Amino acid sequence: MNSATVRNLLVRGMVAGLGAGLLALIAAYFLGEPNVDSAISFEEAHAHEHEVELVSRTLQSTAGLATGVLIYGVAFGGIAALAYCFALGRVGRFSPRATALLLSGCALLAVYVVPFLKYPANPPAVGNADTIGKRTTLYFLMMLLSVLLAIAATILGKRLAPKFGTWYATVAAVAAFAVAIGLAYAFLPVINEVPGGFPATVLWRFRLSALAMQLTLWGGFGLIFGELAERLLNPRPAKAEAPVRWRPPRTDP
Incomplete structure (x- = not known):
């Protein structure tokens, strides 16, 4: 091109x-x-304290x-x-x-x-102001993992296609992606900062x-x-x- x-x-x-x-x-x-x-x-x-709005709602x-x-x-x-x-x-x-x-x-x-x-x-x-840095880091880490794993799954599917065919190669690549994402979900920390009564x-x-x-x-x-x-x-x-x-x-x- x-x-x-x-x-x-x-x-x-x-x-x-x-x-x-x-x-x-x-x-x-x-x-x-x-x-x-x-x-x-x-x-x-x-x-408890009302902050002054710098920009109107x-x-x-x-x-x-x-x-x-x-x-x-x-x-x-x-x-x-x-x-x-x-x-x-x-x-x-x-x-x-x-x-x-x-x-x-x-x-x-x-x-x-x-x-x-x-x-x-x-x-x-919703969310503690003191943990905003941690929450942002974890979110972008999850995004990076997802993109890299999606690329890896695509490469895996293309390499398996000549041997197993497009259908089975695609199923295997999607399954591998799902398993890897599931492991990432399991090992990354859970964040639950919803205040009571919200x-x-x-x-x-x-x-x-x-x-x-x-x-x-x-x-x-x-x-x-x-x-x-x-x-x-x-x-x-x-x-x-x-x-x-x-x-x-x-x-x-």
């Missing part, structure tokens, strides 16, 4: 990331923000949220496009569109869903909204970028115009 194609895919990845970010912003605003407000209300009701939930999600979407789209350039043609004989969807789905699973199941997202008022419904809905936001982001990126990559790499041939038949001029009798 030449540098011009990589550059064009990178630009399209950033555009797709922006579009996916807009979709994720809608999901975050309508699904996530009401639960954040509920968590903040609980925190304020049980706080209204600004945080509108301009602040939009800025963060859209910038993240563009950056995420550029990184995903570079990963796509590397994966294209190496994961099977898929079309550019199908490759984008496959890569988005696998990345969603490895980068977000697997770490999320071990260390799920928490709303305000509404379980708010916690559950917040985590579901966080998952829905990521599903929207990755799914939207896969669909948008897949279409853009398909048009770039497999352009449709222009329709040939029907030839015009020459006819002799009519002469009136």
Whole structure:
């Protein structure tokens, strides 16, 4: 793949990331923000000291949220496009569109869903401020393990395919990945810092909204970028115009 194609895919990845970010912003605003407000209300009701707000809650939930999600979407789209350039043609004989969807789905699973199941997202008022460094380290460690194990499972599947066939090689690779992730879940420490009396419904809905936001982001990126990559790499041939038949001029009798 030449540098011009990589550059064009990178630009399209950033555009797709922006579009996916807009979709994720809608999901975050309508699904996530009401639960954040509920968590903040609980925190304020049980706080002994009230801190002065440097940025208003209204600004945080509108301009602040939009800025963060859209910038993240563009950056995420550029990184995903570079990963796509590397994966294209190496994961099977898929079309550019199908490759984008496959890569988005696998990345969603490895980068977000697997770490999320071990260390799920928490709303305000959940989590001890003194352990934020430890919790962040454990989360990124789980993410790194998940990505590395996913890459290892892919390599394992490709090496087993010539001997056992694609189906059995895929089953073996997925099983190995699941076992390795299960061991990581078992050995990494459990974190449970939900304060007493915190509404379980708010916690559950917040985590579901966080998952829905990521599903929207990755799914939207896969669909948008897949279409853009398909048009770039497999352009449709222009329709040939029907030839015009020459006819002799009519002469009136």
